[in-house]
Amino acid sequence: MTNPRLLPLFATIAIFLVACVICYIQFPFMASTRVLGNLLTDNAYLGIVAVGMTIVILSGGIDLSVGSVIAFSGVFIAVLLRDTNLHPMIVFALLLIVTTAFGAAMGGLIHVLAMPAFIVTLAGMFLARGAAYMLTIDSVPIDDPFFEMLQKAYYLMPGKGRLTLIGVVMLITVLVGMIVAHRTRFGASVFAIGGGEQTAKLMGVKVAQTTVGIYAFSGFMAGLSGIVFSIYTGSGYPLATVGTELTAIAAVVIGGAILSGGAGYVFGTLIGVLTMGLIQTYIVFDGSLSSWWTKIVIGALLLLFIVLQKGLLRLSVARLSGGTA
Amino acid sequence: MLLSIRSLTKRFPGTLALDDVRFDLKAGEVHALLGENGAGKSTLIKCLTGAYRPDGGDITLDGEKISPRSTSEAQELGIGTVYQEVNLLPNLTVAQNLCFGREPRRMGMIQTRAMTRQADAMLEAYGLDIDVTRDLGLYSVAIQQIVAIARAVALSGKVLILDEPTASLDAREVEMLFEVVRGLREKGLGIVFVSHFLDQVFELSDRVTVLRNGRHVVTEDIAELDRVKLIEHMLGHALETEVDDHATPHDDSAPKRPEMLKFRQMGRAGVVHPFDLDVRQGEVVGLAGLLGSGRTESAEFLFGLRSGGTATDTDGDVPLDTPRKAIAAGFGFAPEDRKTDGIVADLSVRENIALALQAARGWARPIPRAEQARLADMYIERLDIRTSDAEKRVGELSGGNQQKVVLARWLAMNPRFLILDEPTRGIDVGAHAEILRLIHELTAEGMALLVISSELDELIAVSDRVIVVRDRRHVAELTGSDIRTDTIVHAIAHRDDIGEVA
Incomplete structure (x- = not known):
């Protein structure tokens, strides 16, 4: 008998495979490494930020600030590269320090004030967006030789698909996220807090440190996502990535994590992101469909997963009362 | 003596929850702690596990004075607790629950296989052969209970407190749990067993301590007691003098009252x-x-x-x-748990008294403020509710006065x-x-x-x-x-x- 906690993950993978088959039947040309390469590249920033969001949601929290933080990151990089002579790598390092500290501060507030993460990160969302506007109100192009090199770095897969640097960064991030969530004490503490903060405390989880760590991790991932997004678009724009936090949450839920915390897989989130990307690709291939269909399908998928999770909950409750010894 | 408690006192606003209580626990015994609700059992246990700080008295463990400030400190000292509600995480695997905080690691990464082996070894001693890589929540409460015991014993290892562990188990599961407890007794643990199932107390315990109204009533070998004596100790004769004045005469010639x-x-x-x-x-x-x-x-x-x-x-x-x-x-009902089911602590005395009457009238017909005040003042006087005025928060009153407010609420309904x-x-x-x-x-x-x-x-x-x-x-x-x-x-x-x- 398999562990029922794996079922949402299996469902996610099954839906992804079904989507792949549908795409292939309609447009056989979609089964190419070019499409795969683009899928990874186009969704790299979303995948990275969704890994951070997965950790947050596993702990039973939420981080609404990440979309704004990505926009802030792009603007921060563009403005610093325009106005100073700093090497992009140093700018990246500075940015990651800032966004990680920002996340840590939100985590600290959530713990110390015992406030819902929703409210604290909502404040963070406005603050980060405002900070981006303070730096500039225009779209600032990035013109830097090192940056151009990053944009053009790719590995040519057989079939002429391009596995870009940012696509690889996303895959590595997912791998790191999987290790952090499932193979470290920090990850175990995250699951424990998601399962019940009081109980976690009784079992010796350092709730304060873990909470700060969770949001710092999410802040770091948002910063990294911002770097990837700036490489992807080649500019910084304070109005970019509005609502990305919600897309990331959707990806996490479609990936099989439970919004109330305590159950889910980072790998599922990757599949969730790819599923959403695949729907978009399908619409592009079709050509006649409005892009709003993406939202409708994502909405339907979200509903499906919420129903699935409720069903699983019932199932495990029923099994318990049946007395599985 | 493994654990000994002397003149332990704990005061809450309006009540003395523990009054000069003593308690002794030997290594290798199961010591039942009995008493009705409010007798002080849970307060005593919370003092032991560090959830409460006592106001007076000593707790001595292995000859050394202790005063645990938190559950984890009590655990480190050697006092582990298993509650009726299993305090483990159902969303983690059995192995994760057992090894939490002590997972075998290499380079910061948890070694899942080593952890599984460690968990299997821990459960083997309890005769429990289950798949530890599955979620704890998938197993029955009895098994979760044993896993909780295994964890508590591994972490603490001197004193094990079982707080109503059998309340949600069936007879077969209770027997399974008791086998485990007996095994631990053989190993020399001191076990405190709290239960209100007297049969189980007689079956499992070596000694019994009864508390009543926050006071120590008796400690005796179980062999010296029978059910009748035990129940007498628990229900007691504490109030003879106070209640006699109001006693209803019990003769068989009472007049027949009209049926209602x-x-x-x-x-x-x-x-x-x-x-x-x-x-x-x-x-x-x-x-x-x-x-x-x-x-x-x-x-x-x-x-x-x-x-x-x-x-x-x-x-x-x-x-x-x-x-x-x-x-x-x-009809009216003044429930047992006044604090959670009876009063609304943040509302004033007046609002609490008017509550049921207002509910009966419906929201569209509010009781005029003057009428509320009249009601409140009348019952404050009639029931002798000790409060500075009708606008005081009920939560600030003493237990007895809170109870009178609950009574007043129902009396206002006539x-x-x-x-x-x-x-x-x-x-x-x-x-x-x-x-x-x-x-x-x-x-x-x-x-x-x-x-x-x-x-x-x-x-x-x-x-x-x-x-x-x-x-x-x-x-x-x-x-x-x-x-x-x-x-x-x-x-x-x-x-x-x-x-x-x-």
Whole structure:
């Protein structure tokens, strides 16, 4: 008998495979490494930020600030590269320090004030967006030789698909996220807090440190996502990535994590992101469909997963009362 | 002596929860800690596990004085606790739960296989062969309970406190748990066993300590005690002097009162065996029984909190499917847990008193402020509620005065049938006597009362009739001169002679 906690993950993978088959039947040309390469590249920033969001949601929290933080990151990089002579790598390092500290501060507030993460990160969302506007109100192009090199770095897969640097960064991030969530004490503490903060405390989880760590991790991932997004678009724009936090949450839920915390897989989130990307690709291939269909399908998928999770909950409750010894 | 507690005192606003309590635990014994609700068991345990800091007294473990400040500190000192509600994480695997915080790691990464082996080894000693890589939540409560014990023993290893561990287990699971506990006793652990199932206490324990009203009553070898003695210790004679003044004379020549309510087949299998009850005007019916015997559940059926059975009065059927209908029929219910079910701590005395009346009138017809104030002042005076004024937050009053506010709320409705579940729990002796006096006044006006109490003397003093509840069944009804401590204790204690005592 398999562990029922794996079922949402299996469902996610099954839906992804079904989507792949549908795409292939309609447009056989979609089964190419070019499409795969683009899928990874186009969704790299979303995948990275969704890994951070997965950790947050596993702990039973939420981080609404990440979309704004990505926009802030792009603007921060563009403005610093325009106005100073700093090497992009140093700018990246500075940015990651800032966004990680920002996340840590939100985590600290959530713990110390015992406030819902929703409210604290909502404040963070406005603050980060405002900070981006303070730096500039225009779209600032990035013109830097090192940056151009990053944009053009790719590995040519057989079939002429391009596995870009940012696509690889996303895959590595997912791998790191999987290790952090499932193979470290920090990850175990995250699951424990998601399962019940009081109980976690009784079992010796350092709730304060873990909470700060969770949001710092999410802040770091948002910063990294911002770097990837700036490489992807080649500019910084304070109005970019509005609502990305919600897309990331959707990806996490479609990936099989439970919004109330305590159950889910980072790998599922990757599949969730790819599923959403695949729907978009399908619409592009079709050509006649409005892009709003993406939202409708994502909405339907979200509903499906919420129903699935409720069903699983019932199932495990029923099994318990049946007395599985 | 492994653990010894001397003159432990813990005070809460308005009550003395622990008063000069002593307790000793030897290595290699199962020591049962008994007492009704409010006797101080859980306060004592919370002092041991660091959840509460005692106001006075010493706790000595292995000859050294300790004063744990948190559960984890108590754990490190060697005191582990397993609660009725399993305090582990159902969303983690059994192995993760067992090894949490001590996972085998290499380069910061948890070695899942080593952890599985470690968990298997831990459970082997308990004769439990389960797949530790599955979620804990998938297993039965009994297995979760044993996993919790395994974790507590591995972490602490000297004293194991089992707080009502069997409350949600069936007979076979209880036996499985007891085997585990006996095994730990052989290994020399000191085990504190809290339970209100007397059979289990007799089956498992070596010694018994009884607490009542925050005081130590007796500590004895289980072999020296029988059920009757034990129940006498638990229900006690503490209040003889206070209650005597208000005692209802128990002679068989009491006048027949007019009938008021007839309940038929109240109850549902598994909760309370269906029972019939007739209540007369101005009568006080006492409900006696141990904790968990089904006495509170009986009251809940009568008030429509649980549905089952029918009720009729002289005018015909009384619908009782919801408390709202029960209130409309002139019923009132002052629940056992005053703090969570009775008062609204953040509202004022006036608002609390007006609450039920307002609910009955509906939101569209608010009670005028002046009328509320008049009601509040009247009941403050009539019930002698000690408060500076009617606008004080109820949460700031003492337990006895809170109880009077709850009573006032129902009296404002002018009910004909009022249920009082443990009306004197956690109340100081003075307020206690006043509440008993009130009960007498009320019945003189024709109101009928159902009183549930763990204090036998109190029940005897106020009741015209006592119904004994045992094992979720109404087993005996005592009237007139039969209402005595010994008859009630016998009815509670004896298992196989249903009806004989009545």
